[in-house]
Amino acid sequence: MTPILVFLTQVICNKPIAKCVASDPLYIKHSQYHSGDIIVAGIVSQFYRFSDLITFRRHPLEEQHDEITYFSPKWSYLATMKLLSTHDRFIPNYKCDAQTNIASVIVGPNPQFCHSAATILQFYKLPQLTYGSTPMVNNNTEAVFSYQMFPNEYHQNMGILQLLLHFKWTWIGVLFINNYSGERFVQNVLPMFPLKGVCFDFIKSLPRESFSSDIWNMVTRNFELYKLIMNSNATAVIGHGENQMMISLRMLHLIPDYVGIPANRKVWILTAEMEFTSLPFQRMMSIESFHGTISFAVSSKEVPGFQKFLQARNPISEKKDSLLRIFWEQAFQCSFPSSISNENFGNRCTGEEKLASLPSSVFEMGMTGHSYSVYNAVYAMAHALQAMHSLKVKHKRMADGMGVKLQTHQLWQLHHHLRSVSFNNSVREKVSFNQNGEIDAGFDIMNWITFPNMSFHRVRIGKVDPHAPLEKLLSMFESGITWPRKFNQTQPISLCNDNCHPGYSKIKVEGKPFCCYDCLPCPEGKMSNQEDMDDCLACQEDQYPNNGKDQCIQKDISFLSYKExxxxxxxxxxxxxxxxxxxxxxxxxxxxxxxxxxxxxxxxxxxxxxxxxxxxxxxxxxxxxxxxxxxxxxxxxxxxxxxxxxxxxxxxxxxxxxxxxxxxxxxxxxxxxxxxxxxxxxxxxxxxxxxxxxxxxxxxxxxxxxxxxxxxxxxxxxxxxxxxxxxxxxxxxxxxxxxxxxxxxxxxxxxxxxxxxxxxxxxxxxxxxxxxxxxxxxxxxxxxxxxxxxxxxxxxxxxxxxxxxxxxxxxxxxxxxxxxxxxxxxxxxxxxxx
CATH class of the missing domain: 1.20.1070.10 (Rhodopsin 7-helix transmembrane proteins)
Known part of the structure; x- marks a missing residue:
């Protein structure tokens, strides 16, 4: 379970009108934080981090199925329908529970899950706040009820392009997940790269994988892909996808342990939709291959009280939070008595284990970009509810001894207040939506530094400012960059061939992309004073090229003199x-x-x-x-x-x-x-x-x-x-x-x-x-x-x-x-x- 959801549940519930609970999208067993009847339900993608992935197991009601793929959209459909049904009783489109009225749904980061949830939620006119990239919107109805906590993806794409140009990486590889989001990236975004001088050595997709039973088959299928990546002279490789991309990348880096192909270090460039993720059996795998990785992330700050909240978590005292107990067992490799988990680790969980003791590859104590988006989403919803509640003339009140209730058929009016919401959160950052329902925010550029104890640290080395002119969209702090160890802290080069030095010009190589070229010495009377010049330049009439043909020298005046x-x-x-x-x-x-x-x-x-x-x-x-x-x-x-x-x-x-x-x-x-x-x-x-x-x-x-x-x-x-x-x-x-x-x-x-x-x-x-x-x-x-x-x-x-x-x-x-x-x-x- 995403810790931020439970944290926000407690924070929001302290407000008089924002009574909320968090829900487990797989078990649909609500935590017992009931203080009212308004629920901000969270359909959080399973592919979020280790703490989410360990919950991938069959629901007891589905044990009879032989093949279950938890990457399938059907689980999002199932979770969405259960949220709209009576608590602990799944009857599609039937609800008789007056205490669990859903006000909105937070979903992400996978666009497929967002689309699956939106397909159902649009009929109920419920607000859907997504913290992944732009979902697959098929009609205007879905767009009306969708709110994007993820910044405009265009700025991320332009940031990636400018990052490549900043470091002069013009020969790159691309890996993407074979889904709608990946196909859209390849078809709509990548064609812009050659226009700016960037070419591709390879563009390969990773298939959508099923869980558990196909892991080793995945290794076999990706063997040729690994050879392609490692034999490529492209140092920079873009990884586009959600968290299942991270799983696949970790599996790829497992291959050198079993075959004789040496690992050729790459600089991975990962998109903001992706967070570090581990399958349970991957927790002991080395993460050294990600040292020096550059990733994009939603701009975020550390929320006051978040660390204190995480340190105080105890599954013993919070017995009704079943998802926390499952996470605890997987993270600390222990078991609670009468646990519903199928694993028996032998060690008993005491509940006194500390999350801070876990490697960051298992659980990150810091607030990630996704967590920050969810945090802002809940607060945006709370402010919208507060605004709607304040307009007494537009809503009828029904008072009873339990507090204030809202009629379900009135919740569609919440969209007006949600679109116009504008507030400063607890770290004094403004949160608001533009006319397209997108949050007004940018991206941070993070540099990953790994350690032998399976932990890693992310350092902010730049940012993407959506308010800056396009040519200044990206700003970098290069002094803080840590490169992969192979490069000895020198900026890696990712080119099809060596640069043409001054004194030479580029000449096209037949049958290869324009980024691949040979170098031709400048002809007589011409020079080139920069690397990779398309053509040599003639000097001014009163100048001539030097012997290296990399600069112009002033000509002497010559005549038949008495002095010679x-x-x-x-x-x-x-x-x-x-x-x-x-x-x-x-x-x-x-x-x-x-x-x-x-x-x-x-x-x-x-x-x-x-x-x-x-x-x-x-x-x-x-x-x-x-x-x-x-x-x-x-x-x-x-x-x-x-x-x-x-x-x-x-x-x-x-x-x-x-x-x-x-x-x-x-x-x-x-x-x-x-x-x-x-x-x-x-x-x-x-x-x-x-x-x-x-x-x-x-x-x-x-x-x-x-x-x-x-x-x-x-x-x-x-x-x-x-x-x-x-x-x-x-x-x-x-x-x-x-x-x-x-x-x-x-x-x-x-x-x-x-x-x-x-x-x-x-x-x-x-x-x-x-x-x-x-x-x-x-x-x-x-x-x-x-x-x-x-x-x-x-x-x-x-x-x-x-x-x-x-x-x-x-x-x-x-x-x-x-x-x-x-x-x-x-x-x-x-x-x-x-």
Whole structure:
């Protein structure tokens, strides 16, 4: 029997109008607390705790039945009909007992029992106060007469979901009792979980079991279920159901003692409909598997006087409370003389045994959520009766020597007062119903701590506040949580697979739920700075991912600088070539009247040397931080200077050819040989390149540009060419001049002349063309400052090739073999050829 009912019986009976007794739903033998004629009858579910379960035995009138299942709704129908019948005489729908008029019924926690009782009670318009989850209401009539002492189940369901999200448990298992309540949970509640990112490894039902004879069959049937649970990598498992779920869970944890499957500790999440329950033979089973369990419970407080009342219970002095005597025998494993119990424990019950000495797995001394709901239900009924009694104009009085009586047909008026009831109970908590007949209360979140002596303690670690916004519905006190011992007091992880660390993103695994995924490294240029990101994120334009690709780093500004080794090397090389060019130019000026200098047009040699000097110096426009002026000049200056140099070489080559042809007898080409022709070639070619460069500057001029995308780790400060078409047009014209010069020089390489430059020009143009042909693919394949370095190197290499191939042989003759640099030597060499 639920101790709170008897306790409340005595408390309420002290009120002048709330005369009440408690009733045993199985034996229907009322306790003798008769002080009046108003009874608040309690149909309390048998599945409440150990103290209830031990009463599961056949009624003496039903001993002839072979198979009795005390989980069947028929026992609720039977108990309900007996409450409505004459005391100690069961005649359905017949009552002649004027002293046991029923004012209301308290029933729970199983929805099936609530529904069974409501099916009958609706015809009598009796209030039904339920302390379990929302009952199965099939019509409006049942709903009108039902009052829910259990808070709105929606808040519990949302609390479970937010609890999973709070601890990031996205891969879970679900066990439920195969009844209406369980099916409703699976069909209506669980589909919301995947919408919030929670997946299920398994959703399994536990069948509705019969008592006693099917226990070992239950173990056999649940063997495969146990293997499924223990082999699952889901650490968090929701247990939804009433107290028979607890019985089944305890049976499941008995399996490792008989089979070789190790117990893989789980974090059980139990609903508020469930209280800790034991069958008699389970009292010695270890409860260590429930250590760290998280359960929901109806918000409650300890009622003053409850502990004192429990400590004072004595079945010897309360002989008329038969249910208490049965409980006493089962709890203390003793027997009273002339006991109606079938068990004979051998030990005699003295009645002096103390409930506080029992392990909490057998009997909890504290007030549980269910007890608190029943407590509030009785007080709500008492206040409603008081309100109805006070309205003298709406009710007739019938006075006699026993006190005040109410006519049965007037009790339907009690609903009006019950729905509007509002009071503060003894712990100063407000009790009232909303418009749907539901009590305005929330849930506590409890953490179970077990001990070797079969006791356990529940610690409040959070709450569900129905008045808070949905996103703040759940509040947790994590510092007080005790986790299962396997986890060494670290928060358990319940995931399908390990988290994807920063630097990785999730990728779906074909054929598995979305909570199961693989991890893919972030691609180039992207990063992820959180776990389990669906996709990697691109950094801002001025940032780039680090090596771990888990954060963005500010990009440095890059350009070909004088301060770095590459810039220093190219600058040194340019200065060196410039110095050599000046030295060669000085040698040519000093020996300007010698035949080797005069040969092939002395003025063209001077112009070529000046052009090569300027080309070497033009490389300094490419080195250093790009500015608007340098961007405008670098490519155009390079193009014009190189066009002058190549046109000089072309003019030299044409001069050699024309000079040879002019020596032929009767040649008319002699008149073309002279400075006018060479000047025309140089000026015209340079002018064409100048026109191209001018048009480039007018139409699409180069400009400084900060390139943030070409190189992932740097921002390149460069000169944007404005239009690549004009840039390649400049190179193409220069290449055309070089190709023509190469071909003409190649044809003239064997012409008889003592100081013929055609051979040297041919080789120099071969070097020149090779450099610039290789420049194009190299330039296009590099990025950033290295593109500039490639162009600078090409300028230096091609200019150095021209300088070395054309002028080094002449300088060698001038400085090393001056004897060969004479007019007489020229005449001798001509005669030798003839």
């Amino acid at each position: 080794s590459l810039g220093i090397s190219l600058s040194t090389l340019a200065i060196t070539f410039s110095f050599i060019t000046v030295l060669v130019f000085g040698i040519f000026l000093k020996y300007s009247n010698t035949p080797i200098v005069k040969a092939n047009n002395r003025s063209l040699s001077y112009t070529l040397l000046i052009a090569l000097l300027l080309s070497f110096l033009s490389t300094f426009l490419f080195i250093g931080q790009p500015q608007k002026v340098t961007c405008l000049l670098r490519q155009t200056a390079f193009g014009i200077i190189f066009s002058v140099a190549v046109s000089c070489i072309l003019a030299k080559t044409i001069t050699v050819v024309l000079a040879f042809l002019a020596t032929q007898p009767g040649s008319r080409i002699r008149k073309w040989v002279g400075r006018r022709l060479t000047s025309s070639i140089v000026i015209s070619c340079s002018f064409i390149q100048t026109i191209i460069c001018t048009a480039w500057l007018v139409i699409s001029p180069p400009f400084p540009h900060l390139d943030k995308h070409s190189i992932s780790e740097e921002m390149v400060l460069e000169c944007n060419e404005g239009s690549n078409v004009w840039f390649y047009l400049v190179l193409s014209f220069m290449g055309l001049l070089a190709f023509v010069s190469f071909m003409v020089a190649y044809l003239a390489r064997k012409l008889p002349d003592a100081f013929n430059e055609a051979k040297f020009i041919t080789f120099s143009m071969l070097v020149f063309c090779s450099v610039w042909i290789s420049f194009v693919p190299t330039y296009l394949s590099t990025k950033g400052k290295y593109m500039v370095a490639v162009e600078v190197f090409s300028i230096l290499a091609s200019s150095g090739g021209l300088l070395g191939c054309i002028f080094s042989p002449k300088c060698f003759v001038i400085l090393v073999h001056p004897a060969l640099n004479k007019q007489e030597q020229l005449i001798i060499r001509k005669r030798e050829r003839k």
